[in-house]
Amino acid sequence: MAFEGLAERLQGTLQKITGKGKISEADVKEMMREVRFALIEADVNLKVVKEFVKTVSERSIGQDVMKSLTPGQQVVKIVKDELTKLMGEEQSGIQFARKSPTVIMMVGLQGAGKTTTSGKLANSLRKRNNKKPLLVAADVYRPAAVQQLETIGKQLTIPVFSLGTDVSPVEIVRQALEKADEDHNDVVIIDTAGRLHIDETLMQELKDIRELASPDETFLVVDAMTGQDAVNVAKNFDDAIGITGVALTKLDGDTRGGAALSIRSVTQKPIKYVGMGEKMDALEPFHPERMASRILGMGDVMSLIEKAQENVDEEKARDLEQKLRTQTFTLDDFLDQLQQVKKMGPLDEILKMMPGFNKIKGLENAQVDESQMGKVEAVIYSMTTQERATPEMINASRKKRIAKGSGTSIQEVNRLLKQFEEMKKMVKQMTGAQSKGKKKMKFPGMDAFFK
Amino acid sequence: MSFFKKMKEKITGTNEAVTGKFKEGLTKTRDSFTSKVNDLVARFREVDEEFFEELEEVLLQADVGFETVMELIDQLKAEVKRKNIKDTAGIQTVISEKLVDIYNAQGESDNSLNIQEDGITVILMVGVNGVGKTTTIGKLASRLQKEGKTVMLAAGDTFRAGAIEQLVVWGERAGVEVIRQSEGSDPAAVMFDAVNAAKKRGVDVLICDTAGRLQNKVNLMNELQKVHRVIGREIEGAPHEVLLALDATTGQNALIQAETFKEATDVTGIVLTKLDGTAKGGIVLAIRNKLNIPVKFVGLGEGIDDLQPFDPEKYVYGLFADGLELEAAEEQDTEEDK
Numbered sequence: 001m002a003f004e005g006l007a008e009r010l011q012g013t014l015q016k017i018t019g020k021g022k023i024s025e026a027d028v029k030e031m032m033r034e035v036r037f038a039l040i041e042a043d044v045n046l047k048v049v050k051e052f053v054k055t056v057s058e059r060s061i062g063q064d065v066m067k068s069l070t071p072g073q074q075v076v077k078i079v080k081d082e083l084t085k086l087m088g089e090e091q092s093g094i095q096f097a098r099k100s101p102t103v104i105m106m107v108g109l110q111g112a113g114k115t116t117t118s119g120k121l122a123n124s125l126r127k128r129n130n131k132k133p134l135l136v137a138a139d140v141y142r143p144a145a146v147q148q149l150e151t152i153g154k155q156l157t158i159p160v161f162s163l164g165t166d167v168s169p170v171e172i173v174r175q176a177l178e179k180a181d182e183d184h185n186d187v188v189i190i191d192t193a194g195r196l197h198i199d200e201t202l203m204q205e206l207k208d209i210r211e212l213a214s215p216d217e218t219f220l221v222v223d224a225m226t227g228q229d230a231v232n233v234a235k236n237f238d239d240a241i242g243i244t245g246v247a248l249t250k251l252d253g254d255t256r257g258g259a260a261l262s263i264r265s266v267t268q269k270p271i272k273y274v275g276m277g278e279k280m281d282a283l284e285p286f287h288p289e290r291m292a293s294r295i296l297g298m299g300d301v302m303s304l305i306e307k308a309q310e311n312v313d314e315e316k317a318r319d320l321e322q323k324l325r326t327q328t329f330t331l332d333d334f335l336d337q338l339q340q341v342k343k344m345g346p347l348d349e350i351l352k353m354m355p356g357f358n359k360i361k362g363l364e365n366a367q368v369d370e371s372q373m374g375k376v377e378a379v380i381y382s383m384t385t386q387e388r389a390t391p392e393m394i395n396a397s398r399k400k401r402i403a404k405g406s407g408t409s410i411q412e413v414n415r416l417l418k419q420f421e422e423m424k425k426m427v428k429q430m431t432g433a434q435s436k437g438k439k440k441m442k443f444p445g446m447d448a449f450f451k
Numbered sequence: 452m453s454f455f456k457k458m459k460e461k462i463t464g465t466n467e468a469v470t471g472k473f474k475e476g477l478t479k480t481r482d483s484f485t486s487k488v489n490d491l492v493a494r495f496r497e498v499d500e501e502f503f504e505e506l507e508e509v510l511l512q513a514d515v516g517f518e519t520v521m522e523l524i525d526q527l528k529a530e531v532k533r534k535n536i537k538d539t540a541g542i543q544t545v546i547s548e549k550l551v552d553i554y555n556a557q558g559e560s561d562n563s564l565n566i567q568e569d570g571i572t573v574i575l576m577v578g579v580n581g582v583g584k585t586t587t588i589g590k591l592a593s594r595l596q597k598e599g600k601t602v603m604l605a606a607g608d609t610f611r612a613g614a615i616e617q618l619v620v621w622g623e624r625a626g627v628e629v630i631r632q633s634e635g636s637d638p639a640a641v642m643f644d645a646v647n648a649a650k651k652r653g654v655d656v657l658i659c660d661t662a663g664r665l666q667n668k669v670n671l672m673n674e675l676q677k678v679h680r681v682i683g684r685e686i687e688g689a690p691h692e693v694l695l696a697l698d699a700t701t702g703q704n705a706l707i708q709a710e711t712f713k714e715a716t717d718v719t720g721i722v723l724t725k726l727d728g729t730a731k732g733g734i735v736l737a738i739r740n741k742l743n744i745p746v747k748f749v750g751l752g753e754g755i756d757d758l759q760p761f762d763p764e765k766y767v768y769g770l771f772a773d774g775l776e777l778e779a780a781e782e783q784d785t786e787e788d789k
Contacts, residue, residue, distance in 0.1 A: 037517060043702030046512050110725065110753075111581025111698060115612075141753070143589075143620030148613025151634070155612070196728045223581065227514040227702025229730035250580060253665040255704040278580075278610070 009034040025061055031075050032057045042256035042295045045231045048265045056082055076296070083292035087261060088270050090287065094125070095244070097216045100186040101134075103177070105213065106247075107206055107237060108221035110194030113249035115145060117221050117275055118191040119152035120283035121247075125187055126158065127281075134185035136176040137162035138169040138209070139193035149191055156280055159183070169193070170208045177213060190215070197236035206241050217244045219272070222259060224251045230259035231266045238267045248286070249275035256295050327424075331388040334420055335380045338373060378406035379416050391417055498531050498539055506546070514702050515733035519740060523549055553740050554763045560745040562761055565691045565719065566600075571649050572656045573682055573689035576722075577675060577712055578696035580663030583724035583750055585614065587696050588658050589621025590750070590758035596625055600655040605645030606631035607638045607678065608662040618660050624755055628652070638662065638674065639681045646685040659690070666711035679716045693718045694747065699725045699732030709738045720747035723761065727751045 032053050039049045059078050096102045104121070106114045122133040135153050137160055139145035146162045153160035161176040173190055180188045190213065195202035210218065220234060220243040237243055246267075248260055251274045260271055271286040323329045380388065382405035387394055394402070394417065403410045503524055510520045526549050536542060566572045574591070576584045585608065592602045604622050606629055608614035615631050622629035630645040642659055649657040661678060664671035682689050695718045697705055712718050723732045726749045735746050746761040 040511060040517055041703055043514075043704070046508055109700065109728070111583060113581055142617070143624075144613040144616035146613075147616045148611070151612035196725075198729060223698070223700065225579070225698075225701045225704045227700065227705075227730065227734070228512045229514070229700050229728070230702075232729045233700075250665060252667075253579070253704065254667040254707060255702070259702070 009038050027071075028057065028060050028075075031071070032060070035075070035079055038296060039258060039261075042258035042297070043225075043227050043230075043262075044258035044295065045228050045262035045266075048231070048262050051265070052082065052086070052261075076298075080289075080292050080296060080298075083261065083295060084289045087264050087286075087288035087291055090285070093129070093272070093285070095216055096129075096187075100184075101177075101180050101188045102131075102186065102217070103188045103190070103213050103215040104217045104219065105190045105192065105206075105209065105215040106219050106221055107192050107241065107243070108194060109196065109223075109233060110142070112194060112221045112223045113247075113275055114194060114221045115139070115148050115152065115191050116278070117219075117247050117249060117273070117283065118149065118189050119156060119158075120275065120280055121219075121273070122158045122187070122189050123156050123280050124283050126156075131187045132185050133158055133187040133189055134176065134180045134183065135160045136173060136188060136190045138172050138176075138190050140165040140167070140169055140172070141193045145191075145193065152280070159185070169205060170212055173209050173213050188213075197233050197240075203236075203240045210241050218242065219245050219247050220263075220267075220269075221247045221249060222263060224248050224257045224259060224274075225253060225255040226259040228262075230262040234263040234267050238269065243267065243269055245270050245272040247271075247273040247275065247283075252276045252282070256297065257291065258295050260291050261295060329424060331380050331383065331391055331420060332385075334423070335377065335388075338376060375406070375408055375412060376416055379403075379408055379413055382406040391420060498536055498542060502539065503528065510733065513731035513733035514705075516703055516706065516737045519553060519733075519737045523553060526552070550736065551763050554736050556740050557743040562720070562745055562747050564747065566656070567691060571646075571654060571686060571689070572691050573646070573649075573686060574656065574658045574692040574694060575661065575679065575682065575690040575716065576659060576694050576696060577661050577716055577718070578663060579665050579698075579708055580611075582663065582696040582698040582701075583722075584608075584663060584696045585617050585621065585660055586753065587694075587722050587724060587748070587750055587758065588618065588660050589625055590755055591748070592621065592627050592658055593625035593755045594758055595656050596627060601653075602627040602656045602658065603645065603649050603652065603654045604629045605642055605657060605659040607641050607645075607660045609634055609636050609638050609641060610662040614660070614662065628654075639677050642678050642681050643685065646682060646689075650686075666708050672711065672715045676715050692720060694720050694722050695744070696722045696724055697732070697735070697738075699723050700728065700730040701732075701734065703734065705734040706737055706741070709742050709744055713742055713744060718744055720745055722746075722748045722750060722758075724750035727757070 035056060036049055036053050039052065040046060044052075056075075056079055059082070060075055094102065094104070106118050106121075108114050118135055122135055125131040125133050135149055135158055137146040137149045139149075146165060150160050150162060161172070161179050163172050163175065169192065176188060176190070179185075190209065192206060192209065193202070195206070197203070218241060220237050222230065222233065226233070234243075234246075246260075246263055246269060248257065248271055251257060263269075264271060271288075271291075274284050274286050276282045276284050323333055379402060382402045383394070387398065387402075394413075399410050399413045403413050406413075506527075507520055507524055510523065511517070515523075523546075527545065530536075530545055530549065531542070534545075536545070564572075564574070576588055578584050588604060592604060595602050602625070604618055604627055606615040606618045608618070609632065612634070615634060619629050619631065628648075630641065630648050632641050632644065638661060645657060645659065659678070659682065661675060662671075664675065666672065679690065679693070693716045695709060695712050697708065701708070709718065709721070721735060721738065721744055723735055723746050726732055738744055739746065746763075746766075748758050749761050749766075751757045751759060
C-alpha cells in the first residue's frame, strides 16, 4: 500500500520503452501519465496536476528528454525543477510593520493546528527576531481553546490576552491591541477559531477582525495531510480575507504533502512555515526544493544532513577520522558513534528521510530495533577499559563475565565482537581505497539493528 | 425494483429528522458532487471513453483515490457493456450501485456499536492530531446518554495543552462524569483509574479519549498499544470498540492512518468527521474495501447532536439523490429547448 515515488514509477514505464533506441512523443506521453499518477497520489489537486503536466510535457517533448540517454532521469529532473519553481523562492520570515506592533492573524479550518502554530510562531519570533510577542485568544467557540493557548503561553512565558468566551472575538482583539500598546508588545498574534470556509457568519467575523486590526500578515494554517479539498479551502479563505502566507502543519507525518502545491498554485501566496512536531520549537522555514522531493517520494536528504550537522560534534568527528586513518579505532569509539547516531532522533525517522529507503526490498516496513542498540551499549559498558581498547584479549571467561554483566548472552557478545572486527576491516579497505575513490560507502554492522 | 427505488424506500422509512439532518449536512458535499455528475450526464449523452474520463476526474477530486477509481471505472465499463447501456440517462444508478458494492466488497457490515448486554462497554477513541476525537466523544456521550445509557469519560489526552479541559466541558454539556488526572500524567494510568471508577459506579459505557498522534511516531503508537492493553487487562474483551476519528478533509494519507492504527489497536470502526465542509472523504471507500474497517458515524457539525450513524446507501444516496430527479427534469427541459 505504500506509495511509489515518481522515479520508481517512471522506471517501470521506461523498461517497456528501452530497447527501442529512441523514445517517441508517445513514450513521453506515457511517462507523463506516470507523473500524473504520482502527483495525484501525493494529493496534489487534479486541476493543478493537469496544468502542471502540460507544462512539463511541453518541456519534455521540446528536445530535453527525447535526445537524452537517460530519459527517465531527465523527466524526474524537469518535474522536480518545475515543482520547485512553482512552489516559489526560499521564504524570508515575516513582514514586520514599520510602526509597532506587527499584527499577525492565524486562520484556518478546525484542527489544522492554529493554536499550536501561534505558540510556535511567538516562540520563534522572540528567539530569532528578538521580539516581544503577545498572544491573543480569540477562539471563543471551541471548548477550552482559551485554556490551550494560556497553557502554551505559560510554558513559553509569553503573555496571553484573553477575556474568556463571553466576549466577541472582535472586542477581544480590540482590547488586546490596546493592551499590546500599553505593554509595548511589538508583535500581536491573533489565534482565531477554526471555521469552515463556507460558514458565512464566521467568515464575516474574520473580515470584521481584519477590518479592526488591519493585520500585517494573515496566515492560513493548513494540515499537510489535506486532500483535494485544499484548493477550495485556500481559495475561499484568500478570497474572503486575503491571506499573505501559509503555514503547513503536521509535516512530521508521512504524508506526501501535495496540498502545498495545490495551495500555492491557487493562491500564489508563499508557504512560509512548516510544522515539524508538537514541541514549541518545531516550526521551520519552508524549503521548496525539499517539498518537491517529498511530493515526488524522493526523500528529504537536506533535512537529514542538517539534522546530522546539528548533532554531530565536529571535534569528535575529526578525532574519529584520525583514529580511522591510524587504525586505532576502539570499542569506545564504536560506542561513541552509536550514541551520536542515537542523538539524531529515532532511527526509523532518520531512515525515512533517506531517499529510496522505502524501496529497498524487504525493508519497506523495517522497524529499527532500538533495543538492539541498547544491548550493544550494555555489552560495551560491561567491558573494562582495557578490553575496550584491545578486544583481542577478550577470552572465553571474559566473555562469560561480560555477558553476565550486561544481561545478554555469550552469542551476543560474540556477535558484537565480530561486527566490530568487520567494521575495522571495512574501514581499512575504505581508507586504503580512498585515493582511488572507487569503493562505495557502506555502514558495516548497521544491518544488525534491523529486525 | 431498482436499486435506486429500494434505497429511497429504505430512507423514507427511517426517521425523517435524522435523514433530514444527514442530508442537510451533506448538502454541500452533495451539491458539488451531484452537480458535477449531472453536469457530466448532461454534457455527455453517450457513455463513451470521454465520459469515463470525466467521471474518473470527478471521483478523484472526491479523494476516492486512484486505485479505487480505476477499479470502479473498470467495473462500470463491464457493466455498461453487459447491459448494453448507450446513453447516460440511468447511469447514475449504476454508479451508485457500484460505489456501494465497492464499499461492501468484504460483506455487508453492521454499523451499530458493539454494546455489551451486561457489564461495561469500553470505547477507545484514537486518531491523528486535530481530527476531532474529543468533540466526537462529547457527541457520542450525549447520544448514548439519550439512549438511556449511563456514560463516563476518561481524559486520556494528557499531552496536548487544554485537552483535558476540553473534554471536561463536553462532559458538562452531555451531563456525564469525566475521570481525569493532571496534564502530563501517564495516559495508561488514567485509563486504569477510569476503568476501575467505571466498574465501581457501574456505568454502562466508558469512552476513552487519547492524545492525537501521527501514525509514523513509533513511540507514540507503542504508548497507544499500552493503553489498549491496560484496558484489556482490567476488563476482559475490552475495549469493545476502537473508533478511529478521520478528518474528511484528509487525502490519501488516511489509508496509511487507518492501516497503522489498525495494526496498533485493532480499529473496529471509523468516525468520519467534518463532513459538513466541502470535502467528501471519498477515501473511506478504499479503507473499507482494503482494510475492512466500516464507517460507523459521521460528524456533521460542532453541535452536540451533529453525530449521525453512517449508512453506506444513505451516504451514496446523499451524494446522488434529489438532485438526480431534479436534474433529470431540467435535463429534459434543456434538451427540449435544443
